[in-house]
Amino acid sequence: MGLLNLSASTSWWELSKPPLDISTNGHLIDELFNYTTVLCLFYFVLVCIGLFGFSYLYSRKRHKVPYYTYGNKKKHLLVTAIIGAAVFLTIDLNITRIANNDLMGKFWKWPDPKTEKVLRVEVMAQQWMWSFRYAGPDDQFGTADDVVTNNDLRVPVNTKILFHLTSKDVIHSFFVPNVRLKVDTIPGRITRVWWDVNVPGVYDIACAEMCGTHHYLMKAQLTVYTQEDFNRWIASSEKIALNTNDPADANLAWGWKWEK
Amino acid sequence: MKRSDLQSNLAMMIVLLSGAMLFATLFMGYAIYRTSAPVWPPLGIPKISLFIPFLSTLVISVSSWFAYQFKTYVKVSNFIKAHSNLNWTLLTGFGFLAMQSYFWFHLKNTGVFLGTSGIFGSVIYGYTWIHAIHMVLGLGSLTYLKIVLRPETVNVLQKAINVEKFWHFLGIIWIIMFLTLFVL
């Protein structure tokens, strides 16, 4: 077995691109990442020009007599100050502003189930499994008609999906690479995340926070349906749930009353 | 000031700063528990009498005063009075620990338990225990001073000053604990 698998047909750059973005807002994160990377590259190239250029130009062979300066002349201080200010103005202020707008305007602008169409899902994480709960026909959580699935999340396209998450035992993290978002699930408190997706298909859900020996196996499947397929699936699941849900089953009874 | 005294003072200040950070962390935790709890003390926790903690506070304050007197007498090289004040400091220090132990039994009898009383029990027992361990360290240094308290001991005044500072520090921490954990 060769140490290096060089026969890969696609280049490493191609491979290390993040997985397909299936959400409406995921592109904001990709764009900000690229923007930050470009800015970083600009400054890193400057550092490299200085580092390699000066090393070449001012090696002992080429440059016998060093320039005796403490770098504390007005001119020098000005250059240093300009570099500091330039970094702050071009990178920091920019990306902070963009991130703030994206965060407050999109990712943490919580959809309101009262005024818009929102699919609500409760998520319970435990070692090493994800459980999802849909409200069922009565639109109330924690009732006997709830649809509960394990490691299997199915959602329709073009609908805002609002998750309330918690954990039974240790801290986990609900990570869907294809929508670029993750949020920790923490025992004793409820965290939230929302997204909407627009590409039907089957994707991975991962636990991103170390949660014990089988952390790596704590994965679930995300199925994105068209609206019609989803309606069909949820209708049949509700029927099954009404017939088979056993209120005494402790594994099913974890739902809580949806608040806010 | 002699350089060795300066060093000794500085070192003690840093030690106390470190200790203060340790307790500050505990108090930060307490503030978070307190502000995130809907009611405090949590439902089902019996009311704790303030009487014993109040007495402990008195005792440790008196102990601090004796420690101050003790240092003052070392300063003027009155070792006889210094010894008697040191004895009182030690006695009140041990008295404080005895009262704390009684307090823990009292807590248990009123129905506050370490594990089952949730975060309230954890804070009340845990924090006072951590303080008590530091008290043991303090009493250890006082006992050491008791042994070496002689005019011919090198730097005896500086040693007395350092231990006195540590003792006051423990007193202040206890008073903050008394005010935040019990009174508020």
Next chain:
Amino acid sequence: MSGGFNEIHPEPTTFWDKYIISFDHKVIAKQFLWYGIFFLGLGGMMALLIRWTLAYPGVPFPVLGNILFSQSGGVVPPDTYAMLFTMHGTIMIFYAITPILIGAFGNYCIPLMIGARDMAFPMLNMLSFWFAFLSGVVLLISLFLPLGAAAGGWTSYPTLSTIIGSPGAGQTLWCLAIFLFGASSTMGAVNYVTTVITLRAPGMGYFDMPLTVWGLWLTAILNAIFVPVLGAGVILLMMDRVMGTTFFLAGASATSGSGDPVLFQHVFWIFGHPEVYILILPAWGIVSDLLSFFSRKPAFGAKATALAMTAVTVLSTLVYGHHMFTTQMSPLLTQSFMTLTMTISIPSAIFFANWLGTIWKGSIRFDSPMLFSLGVVFVFGLGGLTGLHLGTVTTDLYLHDTYFVVGHFHYTMAASVLLGGFAGIYFWFPKMFGKMMNETMAKIHFWGTMIPLNGIFFGMLMIGYGGMHRRIYNPFVYESLKRLIPINQMITTSAIIMGAFQILFVINFIWSLRKGAKAPNNPWEVGTLEWTIPSPPVHHNYDVIPVVKCGPHELGNPNLKNGRDFQYQTEELVEG
């Protein structure tokens, strides 16, 4: 504790007093150096096991696998994998970097560079080492427990690190070991801060101290303030584990809950973020000095560099929340932590400007310490800039807990600190042991470290951006991550190559100790105080306490007429 008066202590005569329970800062420095190198090797081996598992899941580890994991046929089992990355992190941060950078260089350089005969409190210094030793023993013992060592990650977040997630004594011993190590660090810090304030040679103002001492001093201050915060955290965690308190328990598993697992994260990162700077500040100081020494010109804007380091020190205490964006703190906290985090780039930019300003128009000698210092500038550039992606909330929501984070902090904490540490070892080895190291081997070692190192950590940035998350035993149970196998194999190959080149370093180190050429007093021709005395220095360092008359970076002064291009700090500044 006996206060040091900067007097001459009598030289110990027995082996025991001289090498074991030594009060001499130079011997304690060497003890810390051996201790750190031992753990560096151990942590490095663990890294190789981790890397092998990630690139070739299910394939037995070559050679050692069958000895270590005979029950699973040479394959690292999943629970052992968790212990490996937990111990790798813990060992590298607390037991390798800290002893080498702070224990060894701090002890060796501070008294020598400020013209003192020893630390202010030699006995405390000795205790500091032996507490660290005890802590290391406790940690090693935990590796041999029936249920194994701690396996909750070096961050050991509850509730995973409480009884709920980690039964067995491993995690408890981990807490104990960290607490002991914290006690050791605090003792060291008390000593360093006091020494720098009270024992500087006459005439040496704070800005006449070499930047190495600045870095170590700021590190010590951060240690004194923030290590106790972690101390409090692990005490509470230990009580949760041993006594049944519920400080960090909540939810269904806590019998009568409403403790707060996130509180531990706050406590951990209030300590943890300054800790990052605790580790890097000494390296920054060393690099700032060495760049000047080997460019044969004064450090560019040395005062600004010292102040920028101080600014970073202060800022580092205010930004810790960027480690916790995914726990969903309040929007106000999140935004504040993001904005504060960004401001760190200003002092960082000032360093870089000053570092490049230092080599600008110099007359650069590319000796091995200089190569490693230039390497630090390169890798810290990459490490620092990738921090921007993580300090920004929205990109962090994607990148948090992925290999991008691992790549980023290895660039800043591992790569920079490792290269900075090597620079320091190559630079001060002649003074420490009185022998020169082999320069050819050193240069090969540099390139053999630098190139694969970038392969490893840049590869990590790539797979992290590709979506591979941290601490997973077999990433390829995820169909979408299978495409990253070739990059993972490249990383592992680089790691093996880099590991192999470290053997060269060990050979060079041992060979030079025994057979190296005798070192002159001042092989690098620089003017700081430690080079004014013989190599290795006598027991009491300075027969006469030197009087400092000029700064530490007086190189390349055109007015010098005595055939040297540098001035000792004990000489009056020659002005034209």
